[in-house]
Structures are given as structure tokens and as C-alpha cells.
Amino acid sequence: MSKRLRSSEVCADCSAQDPCWASINRGILICDECCSVHRSLGRHISQVRHLKHTPWPPTLLQMAETLYNNGANSIWEHSLLDPASVMSGRRKANPQDKVHPNKAEFIKAKYQMLAFVHRLPCRDDDSVTAKDLSKQLHSSVRTGNLETCLRLLSLGAQANFFHPEKGNTPLHVAAKAGQILQAELLAVYGADPGTQDSNGKTPVDYARQGGHHDLAERLVEIQYELTDRLAFYLCGRKPDHKNGQHFIIPQMADRRLLDLSELAKAAKKKLQSLSNHLFEELAMDVYDEVDRRETDAVWLATQNHSTLVTEKTVVPFLPVNPEYSSTRNQGRQKLARFNAHEFATLVIDILSDAKRRQQGNSVTGSKENVELILKAISSRHNSENQDIDQPDYDSVASDEDTDLETNAAKANRQKSLDSDLSDGPVTAQEYMQVKNALMASEVKIQQLMKVNINLSDELRIMQKKASKLEKQNSMPESDYDNPTPSLELDEPGSSRKGRQRSVIWQGEGSIPENTDTDAAPSSTLPSTEDVIRKTEQITKNIQELLRAAQENKHDSYIPCSERIHVAVTEMAALFPKKPRSELVRTSLRLLTSSAYRLQSECKKTLPVEPCPTADIQLVTQQVIQCAYDIAKAAKQLVTITTKENNN
Template sequence: MSRKSYSQNLEVCGDCGSLEATWASLNKGILLCTQCCSIHRSLGRHISQVKSLQKSLWPGKQMSMLMTLINNGVNSIWEHMLLENNSKMLKKKPNPRDSLETKAEFIKAKHQMCTFALRQTFDDGPICIENELGKQLHASVRSPNLETSFKLLATGADPNYFHDEKGTTPLHVAVKSEQFLQLELLLVYGADPSCLDAHGKTPIDYAKNNANKEIYNRLLESQYEVSDSFSYYLAMRKPDHQSGVHILIPQNGFFSNSASLEKLQKLPNHLFEELVVDVFDEVDRRQTEAIWLSCVDAIELNTVPFLPVDPTLSTTRNQGRQKLARFSTPELKNLVYDILVDTQRRQIKSYCDEDPVYDTVASDEDYEALPTPKDLNKSNTSTDGSCQEKNSEFMELTKQLKLSDSTISDLKAEVDKLKAYIENLTTENNDLKSKLSQIPEKSRLNGETAFNSLDTFLMNQEEPNRVPPLNGRSLDDSFVFERRSQRPSSMYETRDITKGIKTNRHAFKHQLKDFDQRSGIQSLYSERNSRQPIEIHTANITKSVQQLWKCLNESSIDECIPKAEKVKIATAKLIANLPRERFADITKVMLDVLPRLQPECKEYVAASREGDVKLIEHHLSKIREYAYILVSNTRDILAKSSGTLQ
């Protein structure tokens, strides 16, 4: 195959020539079909960085850089020995119809072993080769010739090579020359945007001085690539670096594990960085796996169940990397959350604990300007006063720490009390469920059972929550029967609880007024204004939503509908304990969302059993939306109730 005809086939797989190339390898500069992509993924990210053309995120001008490489035919670098006319390799490229084993053998020889790649030959040793390649890379990145830079990087050039004469790295040169595509290529091959040149400046500093916002924002984003990917994995959004927010930690849905966070804090920086790299590779594998499973032509191919072995790493670390695949999705997300928290702590600590610079040497003029003994005595007295001030500040800080420790212990005691109270509530809830299950079939209203009907649930509360007897008499049983037998109102319709006994309305109001004046006991709604039941019911809603989401993430299909039922019951309890006039807007929204959650769960279960991926994603997004509305409204209720009670 000639070089000219080779560079014309752009939209084909670079390994087998298939016309359906929907994937790409960034560091190899080629497009891939689905079968060849499965083989590249099994080699590992250290060999081939695989991304989807349609569904993966492409920051900056990364896509333009890839297409430029493909237009220049850089695949000839990896197949240099095959393209020669007098080649002695006796090896041919596979066809799209060849078996997967034949393609795997060729791809491993081409990309993993680099059997057919172009090799640079120098007479001197490896140090001379490294210096020569680094110098050539310095000269290449200042021009738009992307193919030459790729050839140098593919043959072993260091993207962070420091030029002794010029005092810069290739990334400094690319930023000064404003070569955006060269910058993207260097970042793909691991160029560090925080490297210092001979003047102590980073490439980000030069981009800022050149007033090139596009290059500046891209370098700033690449500096926080790992933390941005973690934030996107947890909250589906990235921090706004332009506003000064570089680490985004989600405030809802994730909780820090004190034991794991304590272990992370004890790790030294180099071990912590190794753990972060391993978790980043696992997150990238799972995100690529999700995109992979969404492709129709990739279902029959083998998946990558864990991170492939990297021979440059130790056996113990490779085993630890593969054990990350055993983590469930909630467990891995909690670990990522702890890593973000500890990363922010280490970043703040690095800013506060910067070591003083001792590299400068005093000149003769500095020695001549040394202070006299009198000046030293004056400075000693001033330093003694400053030391006393620092000691007083230190004592105040220790007092504040002791006070904070005491408050923490008090909070722990309150948490233990709340846990005991929650256990009592769970037992009462179980008793209530058993009582509700004993309601006869006649109490079914318009297709709703007495268990899931909101009105019937509120009327069948336990005895302490009912209205006490008036004038020594309890409410008439006929009133309860008429209340159950009437037509149920809509979710927005208010009911008159005295409907059906209109003749005794004035007498009923007179009895209630007489009872309040005579007994002095608070009414039913006074209990609803207390903060403690609202906190308990909001906690039950949050716990039920977390259990529902855990079932969805762990694919526990049979438990989704009962968990949605628990969410509905917990929300109904909260609404029953709220003053309707004060929380009318919030309860209206919750009552609108509440009847939609369980049908969506049923549709999700049906779609999961049928294997319809689009319907699964649609219903899952709806369930996530409804659950988020319920939890956010319960948080607003809790904040509003705390403000009103205070």
C-alpha cells in the first residue's frame, strides 16, 4: 500500500479497514471499529486510550487534533514495516471479515509489541537518543506540523523534556507559539501544565500573559483533569475554574466514611497519588463500559471486567487495581467522594505549609548591611513581644479546640438519642403496617387499597394521634364509615372533614371550642408544629429514597416497587404532620410528584425485564427527577420549620 492511497482512507478502521469506525484511540491517532476497539480496551489504558466518537466527552480541540492526525496518515508510523515494498515481515493486515482472534494477534503485535513501528537509530547511547528526540520535539511544536511531533512522541520523545539551553519544556514552546493542536497532542501524551521553566513560570502563566483565554482555560482544565472527572462521575457536572472553584464536592447524596477517610489521611503523598491514578483508571473503565454496552453491535463481544495488567507496575499494585472492580457503584462513589475531600484538605495544607526558600546566597553588600548589636537587642525585644502575642493566640486556639471537642461529644450523644428514637419509630411503623393490613376489603376506594390511600392512611393513625373524646364521648362510627365511603378527592382538592354530618356542624364546633377552654390541652395541629416529628419524617423520606436508589444501582429489580411504596408512605406521614396553610406550595408539589414515582418504578421493572435500554434510561431519569424533587422539598420543609419554630 502506498503512502498516498493510505492517507485517503480516512473514515475506516486503522487496524482492519472496516467502514464502521465509531471509536478512536487518542494516543495511537487512528479510528477503530467495534471489534478492534474491544481488543484495544483489553490491552489497557496505558497502551491505548479509547474514546467513543459520539458519546464520549471531547474537551477543547481534542477532536480536531485527532482528525488532523488521521488526515496526515499517522497510522503509517505503526505499520512502517508493512508499508515497505521489500518487507520481510510476511505479515498482512486483517480484513473486516477476519475472525476476532486474527485481529487480536495483529493488534497486539502492532500496538503492544510495536513490531511494525518506525524506530529511530542513533550511534550513541539511550541518553543521547532521549536528548536528540527532546530537542527535535522542541523545534517541532512551535510549528503546525502535527505529524512530526506525533512521530517523535510515538518513537519515545519525552513530552516533559527540559531543554538545558532554552530552559523550557515542549509545552512552554507550544503555548508561546499558540499552537493549540500541538498543545492537545502533548496533553494526550502526559505533558504537565504545572512544570516550571528556567524563569520559574508555568505554561499557564505564559497563556495568561498572552491573553489567550482559550489556551489558558484548556490548560487550567487539564491541570484538574482527575478531580474534574471524579466530580462529573458523582454529580454529572464539573467545577467552574474561571470563577476560582477548582474542586467540586457534591453536597447531597454522598457521605464521608470516617474510617476510610482516616486511612486516606494517613497515606503519604506518593501513595495517595498512586491510589488516585488507580481509581481514575477504574472510573474511566466503568464510564467507557457504560458507553460500550449502549452500542448494539458491542453486545455479543467480550467486556473488560477489570483493569488490565500494566507490566510497568508491581504485582501488588496490579492486584489492588483489579480489586477495584469488586466495588459496587455506591461503594466506589463513596470512595471517590472521600478522595475529593482529602484532596481538598491536602491542597489547602500545601498552600499553608510551603517550605521557605534557602537556595539564595547572600552577596557581599548584604554582609555589609548586617545589623549592629544594638539593633539586634532592639529586634530581640520586638521578637519577644511578638512571641508573647503568638503564645496568647495559641492558648486561645487550644481553648477553642477544647470547646469544639465538647460540642462534638454533645452532638454524638444527641445522635445516639435520635437513633434510639428512630428505632422506636420503626417498631411503631411496623405495628401500624400490621394494623393497616387488617383493614377489610370494603375500605378500598376507587381502586386504591387502604394501605396506599392517603386519606385512609391518615384516618387510621394510632390512638395517640386521634382527636380525644368530646364531653366524654368519642366520634360516631358512622362518621368514619361515611368518611371512607365518600368519593376520594384529587391530590389538589381540600376536603371538609365534617361532610356527611352537616346537621351537627355547629354543635361539633361548639364542642371543640368548649374542649379547648376546659382542658387546656393542645389540639391535634399543635403536635404538627413541633420540630421533632418533622425531622423524623424527613429522615425517613431521605432513607427511603436512598434505599430505592440503591436498589436501582444494584439492579435489585424486584425490590424497586416496595421501596417506592415506602417513599410514598414516608411522604404521606410528613404531609400529615405539616400545617397546610404554611406549607401549601411545597405540599402541592410533593402531592403532584408522589403518585408518579411508583408507576415509573413499575415501568422501569418492565423495561428491565424486556431489556429495552432506551426505556430503562428514560424511566431511570424520571425516577431520579421525582426522587430529587421529594428530597429537596423535604429539605426546604425542614429549613422552613426550623425558622418558624425559632
């Protein structure tokens, strides 16, 4: 199906001409720059695909185009259409605006905070409202009005809602009515094609009974989307569902390794011992990582590499999803550390175990942690490399730098569905794509240098005007910035246990437990001038660290992190041990935990053993992220203190 763009199409977020990306779950088209921000938010916020360079199921593409053409963007910009919004200074981004902070702040407000969607009147019982919306969705999917259903979903209607009177779900209704685009939309929002109605029938059964055979076949594909995507990532082929083949399990190029490695057997056994729930979570996380890696490949292939160092956001690992536990978020981000060999090992094991579980084989009732399995997979690779110099999976790579192999290259390979894999050597173009990906950390460095320069300017202005600021303009954030501090606790590298610890610690290695449990909550805050002075010191030290990162002076990381640690400790000491304000407690936790994580990441550059370039680059990304979190938390504390001291 042709995916050629029409000249009339514009980016939904900044109105730039000829957008080449789509956000499937938002029903919009977006440009390169805005897409870079969408990707940094995570797939739970925006699911992006390139219109020309990413494989599309035809009906899914048709659904996205239909939503765009029917004004789906007005759902996310409802209040901006009100003339009063223009008068208040709120506006959408322009093509000429900078990605950071202008476009990024607008996009986060629009999709993460849902700042501009239509708000329903407040009711005492929210569950009743959600139920009413879901019933409306249940009724609406029998029609072709996609935009109405997307609006209901945006307000909180549940795609898997089971109608108590009708005895089925919205996907059953859409399937019976032959509404294939509605089925696509519901599936994007999590509708399960395998759900049974009160009589034990699935949406696939409804579609077949209604004579909608194309829809029935598509629903089967959706049911196996996760395993299909994993198989395609490795071997460029998908199962033949029409003929009853639902899985492709790529085989090892060298089967000897199955017998040689005890770690391999142990890792697979631990994977098999996971409960179905934990296995599903791990499989979904690996699916998201496959999506990130494949989108990276498309991203690099479509960018102008001569101007690679731009403001566009790099996505070095899966963004934090606040709905997941801290432990799960940490495991998700560790997937980015897996080289091609390790990741392929995990993908194949998941495909094998998914097939085993679907066939009804028993699962032992163990409570193994997913974290242990990820560690075992990594250890398994390191052990095997001591004896075997060649990679196990030729389908993925011939060395560790080929994570970004493009789908186009894989799709051109012809092989039998279950044959051994042999893709051959890496091309020069693929090698250069990887090297360019490593260079991309420069992007984040440049961004943060600008952020910290701006932060210093803001602090100087606030210091002069602190005594004169009024409550309504005391926030230095933009109109679109509406931080939710409670979400900051799930930042990468933090843990639930760490969140319960004292906001002040001594020494370098750990954050001791807070033993002062009898301290009474205090509403007393330090003076704005003192907080600004300490924040300026933190900012100065962060700028020094970022310059070291920019100049590849990795041996400067540890001394820089120690100076930041001292400055953070001094700033935290200004505040009471038990602040009454939840905002203050949250910001202090983010400040101190980020400083602790920064030290931990910087210590990874110690020359204990040779560190590959890719690992140094990943450490640099983590260091930059920690520095950004520290600067953000310090800025929040300045804002809170200024506001409270002027009330």
C-alpha cells in the first residue's frame, strides 16, 4: 500500500510541512523534530512509526490516516481552540521553535499531562464515569466514526470493558459489525482478540460468523503480534497464520553451544520457571526494546548525518513508565546494555517459551526474579565467549556493534522458516550507522549545557527579584510545564528501598537509613537566597561535568561527581530532616538519589579492565541523565522555597 504523503499534511504539534512519522495511538502525523520528543516519552505515551521506512499492516495505516484526516488532533488540543487560550498566552509550537524547551514542553503538556483535552464535569464516583464512557465506546464501535471512539478512549473508556448486560467487549461488537478500523484502534489501546464473551466466543469467532474473513485473519495476527515482531526482528519473516503456523523459532547457527554452556541451561530454566504474569511482563518489555532498536535504525537511516549533532532527543534506553515498579523500569533499561548476541539469546528463549506455554505445558511455581534472568543471559554470553570467538546468531550480528541492523536488510533475505540463520557480514553502511549512534550522546550533552546555562541565568534573576515575586508568577516554568513530583521517584536507577531512605547521607558508598524517626514534621524552609546560592554551586559543578563529557575526559567524571555530591549534601542540609511539604520531600529525594546514582555511574569508568567504547558511551548517557535530574530537582527546590517564602 502506498505511503506517499500529500503536500497538504502538516505536523500535528508544530505545523511543519510533510510530516513523515505517525503516532498510532494519538492518530496524528508528526515531523522529525517532534518525533524525537515523542520517542523520549515512551510507547506508553506515544507509539511512533515512520510512514515510509517501517512495515505497516495496511489496515493499521488506514486507521492512522483516517484519524488524522478526521481531525483527531483536536482531541489533544481541545482547549487551545478556545480564543481564551490565545489571550492567556498558551499556544502550540511553531516549526521555527527550538526543540528544547519550546516543542518539548508543549508536547509533554499535550500528551503526558493531557493539559488541553476536554475535561468531564467532576463527579463523586469516578468509576461510574469510566463505566459510562466504556458503555458509550461499546455502542460506538459498531459505526465507522473512529474519531468519536478515540475521544472516548482519551477520556478513560476501557478497550477491554466487559458489558454486564450484553456479555461481550467492544472488540466483539466491532468484529460482528465488520469494523476493521475500529478493531485496529481498540487493539492499539490494548483490546485482547482472545477475550471470550459470556458464551465462550472470541472476536475472531464473531468476525468469521459474520463473514468478515479479512477481519478475522487480521485479529489472529494481532493476537500474535508480540511473538511475530520478535521473530521478524531476528530473521525477517513472520509465521503463516492462515495455514496454522503461529510461531517461528530461529535456530542457533552453532548448536554445540547448547550442550557446552551450563549457564545457558540455567538461564533458560529460570525463564521457564517464571509465572505467566511475570513472563508476559518480560516479553512485553523485550517487545518495547525491539521497537526502540528498530526505530533507532530507521531514525539513523533517515537523518542527515552531516548535521547529526542537533537538538533532537536521543533515546538510549527505554523511557521510564511511571505505571511500572521501579524494579521493572530498571530491568527494562538494562535491556539496552545487551549487545546483539545477548539480546538475540533472550529473544529466542522468549519465543521458545511462549510457544511452550501456549501449548499448555506446565510451569513450575517458582518466584524467580526477572532481574536474575537478565543477569544470567548476560553472564551466559560472557562465559561462552571464553571458548568461542564467533557469534552464535549470524542473523543478528557478526560483532557487538550491529544492534541497529535495518529491517530492510533483513527483509531481503530468503530463508526457510525454521532454518539456521546466516546473514553474512555487516555492511559498511550499517557499521557507520552504529558509529553515528555512538556520536549521538553529544546531542544530550549539548542540550544539557544549554539547560544549565539557562538555569544559571534564571537563578540570578530570581535572586534579584525574590523579595518582589508574586504568587501567580513565582513559577519559573513555562505555561506548559506541570511537573508531577510523585512520578520523579521512578527515575532510572532509583529503587523503592532507596526512596525510603534519608535525604542526607555521609560518605560515598551508600545512603544510610534514616534513624531519626521521632523528628516532628517541620514546615520551616531555608531562605531563598541560601537555596539559590547552593543551587548555583551545583549548577557550576554540573557544567564542569558536562564539559568533561563533551571532551571525552572520562577520568574527570569521578572528581566532578564528588564535588556535585558535596554540593548536593550541603543543599539538602539546609532543609529540615522531615519536611512537612510533600513537594519538598519529593524534590529532596530526587536530588539526593540522583547524586548517589551519579557517583555510582561515574565509578564505572575506573580502569579496572578495558571498557569497550559502546559501554563508555552508555555510561556517559547515564551520567548525563543523572546530572539532568539533579539540576531539575535543584530548580524545583528553588521554585518551592521562593513561593513559600513570599506567601
